[in-house]
Amino acid sequence: MDIDEAKIRFLRHGQLDRVKFIEGLTRKILPTQLKRIQQNDKTVLKDLVLPKWMDWELIYSWSNKHKVMDHARPCILCNNREEVGIDYKGKFICDNCFLRIKNWD
Numbered sequence: 001m002d003i004d005e006a007k008i009r010f011l012r013h014g015q016l017d018r019v020k021f022i023e024g025l026t027r028k029i030l031p032t033q034l035k036r037i038q039q040n041d042k043t044v045l046k047d048l049v050l051p052k053w054m055d056w057e058l059i060y061s062w063s064n065k066h067k068v069m070d071h072a073r074p075c076i077l078c079n080n081r082e083e084v085g086i087d088y089k090g091k092f093i094c095d096n097c098f099l100r101i102k103n104w105d
């Protein structure tokens, strides 16, 4: 099942905790882990704490909507050119800064 279909289904069933979980995934999964998911590397599952309903197909589908770029880009926070990071509202944030932000909450 596609991640968007899954979200709609969860909404219909009133499973808002699941929808919330999916929407919070970007903060739970590190960019390096995201990359491994996109590469269909299931060993990453050992490093992730996912609920049972979140199967590989779902997480894989989710990961493909959160592309990690393969080329180094300037980070909007530290200005370093980094390859690994995330897109946040159309801006690039490198892995290091992402970890810093993640530790804020």
Ligand SMILES: [Zn+2]
Binding pocket: 075, 076, 077, 078, 079, 080, 093, 094, 095, 096, 097, 098
């Ligand atoms: Zn940075």
